[in-house]
Amino acid sequence: MHQDVIKRIKTIEGHVGGIRRMLEEEKYCIDVIKQIQAVKAALNKASKIILEDHMNSCVISVIKGDDQVERERVLQEITEVFETATKV
Amino acid sequence: MHQDVIKRIKTIEGHVGGIRRMLEEEKYCIDVIKQIQAVKAALNKASKIILEDHMNSCVISVIKGDDQVERERVLQEITEVFETATKV
Amino acid sequence: MHQDVIKRIKTIEGHVGGIRRMLEEEKYCIDVIKQIQAVKAALNKASKIILEDHMNSCVISVIKGDDQVERERVLQEITEVFETATKV
Amino acid sequence: MHQDVIKRIKTIEGHVGGIRRMLEEEKYCIDVIKQIQAVKAALNKASKIILEDHMNSCVISVIKGDDQVERERVLQEITEVFETATKV
Numbered sequence: 001m002h003q004d005v006i007k008r009i010k011t012i013e014g015h016v017g018g019i020r021r022m023l024e025e026e027k028y029c030i031d032v033i034k035q036i037q038a039v040k041a042a043l044n045k046a047s048k049i050i051l052e053d054h055m056n057s058c059v060i061s062v063i064k065g066d067d068q069v070e071r072e073r074v075l076q077e078i079t080e081v082f083e084t085a086t087k088v
Numbered sequence: 089m090h091q092d093v094i095k096r097i098k099t100i101e102g103h104v105g106g107i108r109r110m111l112e113e114e115k116y117c118i119d120v121i122k123q124i125q126a127v128k129a130a131l132n133k134a135s136k137i138i139l140e141d142h143m144n145s146c147v148i149s150v151i152k153g154d155d156q157v158e159r160e161r162v163l164q165e166i167t168e169v170f171e172t173a174t175k176v
Numbered sequence: 177m178h179q180d181v182i183k184r185i186k187t188i189e190g191h192v193g194g195i196r197r198m199l200e201e202e203k204y205c206i207d208v209i210k211q212i213q214a215v216k217a218a219l220n221k222a223s224k225i226i227l228e229d230h231m232n233s234c235v236i237s238v239i240k241g242d243d244q245v246e247r248e249r250v251l252q253e254i255t256e257v258f259e260t261a262t263k264v
Numbered sequence: 265m266h267q268d269v270i271k272r273i274k275t276i277e278g279h280v281g282g283i284r285r286m287l288e289e290e291k292y293c294i295d296v297i298k299q300i301q302a303v304k305a306a307l308n309k310a311s312k313i314i315l316e317d318h319m320n321s322c323v324i325s326v327i328k329g330d331d332q333v334e335r336e337r338v339l340q341e342i343t344e345v346f347e348t349a350t351k352v
Contacts, residue, residue, distance in 0.1 A: 002287070009284045016277045023270045029318035030341045036311045037345070040304050040352040044174040047300045051170055054293035055163040063151040075143040077294045078166065081301065082139055085173040086132040087263050088304040094199045101192045108185045111178070117230035118253045124223045125257065128216055128264040135212045142205035165206045169213065175351050176216040220350035227346055231339040239327040251319040254342065258315055261349040262308040 005053075008046045015039050051081070093141075096134045103127050139169070181229075184222045191215050227257070269317075272310045279303050315345070 019035050055078075062074045107123050143166075150162045195211050231254075238250045283299050319342075326338045 002290075006284060006287045009280060009287060013277065013280045013284060016273060016280055020270060020273045020277060023266070023273060026266075029314050029322065030345060033311045033314055033318075033345050034348070036307050036314075037348045037352050040307055043300050043304055044171070044352060047297045048167065048171045048174070050293050050297055050300075052164075052167045054297075055167055056160075058293065059163065060151060060159070063148060071148070072144075075147065076140075078170075079136065079140045079143055081294060081297050082166075082170050082173055083132070083136045084298070084301045085170055086136070088301050088308060090199070090202075094196060097192060097196045097199060101189065101196060104185060104189045104192055108182060108189060111182045111185060114178075117226050117234065118257060121223045121226055121230075121257050122260070124219050124226075125260045125264050128219055131212050131216055132264060135209045138205050138209055138212075142209075146205065169206060169209050172210070172213045176213050176220060220347070224343065224347045224350070228340075228343045231343055232336075235339065236327060236335070239324060247324070248320075251323065252316075254346075255312065255316045255319055258342075258346050258349055259308070259312045261346055262312070 002053075005046055005049055008042065008049075012039055012042050012046070015042065047081075047085075051078075093134055093137055096130065096137075100127055100130050100134070103130065135169075135173075139166075178229075181222055181225055184218065184225075188215055188218050188222070191218065223257075223261075227254075266317075269310055269313055272306065272313075276303055276306050276310070279306065311345075311349075315342075 015035070016039060019032060019039070022032050022035065059074050059078070062070050065071070103123070104127060107120060107127070110120050110123065147162050147166070150158050153159070191211070192215060195208060195215070198208050198211065235250050235254070238246050241247070279299070280303060283296060283303070286296050286299065323338050323342070326334050329335070
């Protein structure tokens with residue numbers, strides 16, 4: 001997933017640069033807001049892929065391991081990013 | 089967590105009933121929308137608690153178990169609800 | 177729109193009642209979370225219809241009127257519900 | 265608001281560049297997701313300011329004008345960005 005996600009984030013970087021130029025050229029407000037919403041959708045897609053990868057590597061190895069404190073930590077982190085996902 | 093979540097959902101049920109009455113009494117639109125947003129925030133809180141509980145019971149036991157298909161399934165489910173959380 | 181929205185909210189009320197029963201019957205956590213997310217999507221749809229109606233009645237008449245304080249108030253309210261919409 | 269928003273978007277552009285570097289340096293997944301969520305929160309703030317400005321200029325002048333088709337268009341646009349705001 002790694003190269004794919006880096007590529008996605010690079011595209012988003014360019015997209016945000018495009019929004020900056022739209023503002024500098026005083027483009028229509030609603031069109032700017034729509035582009036911001038498109039960037040948010042692209043960020044959602046990227047974070048979903050990153051979480052999927054995290055689940056299939058880090059989370060499995062920690063849970064199968066013997067360190068209970070570490071186990072609780074990784075599961076707590078996932079709940080936290082889920083909670084934040086409902087808020088931004 | 090069980091009784092706590094049931095109580096939260098009962099409160100939300102009453103809250104939605106209150107929104108229905110606001111509409112029947114033709115209350116001001118923006119006030120109705122604000123109450124709908126309050127219900128959404130309460131649902132976010134409830135689903136966070138449910139996910140937390142799920143992590144600390146079901147997910148741990150499945151991952152520590154030997155059924156790899158089942159393990160992939162529970163992790164995939166969490167990624168799915170995370171993805172939907174960014175969309176609703 | 178009025179009767180349509182009341183009907184939608186009644187359906188949501190029933191849906192939340194169904195979620196309460198799922199919890200009482202100790203149904204699978206992820207299925208409960210998915211139903212909560214479905215309720216949120218239905219609430220989004222209802223609030224969109226209410227805002228649309230508000231725009232086409234109240235907002236137009238206030239903006240065309242002479243009360244500048246009132247005008248600023250209705251526009252400020254819309255910005256506020258938009259801001260909250262990005263958070264819940 | 266103009267310069268303020270351009271500055272915010274520039275900061276976001278730099279923030280996304282920082283996320284790209286985190287991925288290139290293989291930083292911890294959850295930390296990357298948290299930075300993505302921080303960018304989304306910053307985008308929400310920027311789009312709120314842009315909408316506020318749009319309301320107080322374009323929307324008021326169009327609604328006070330005589331072009332009913334144009335009036336419906338600007339109000340419809342706001343409902344659309346509100347609807348999308350509940351989804352991304």
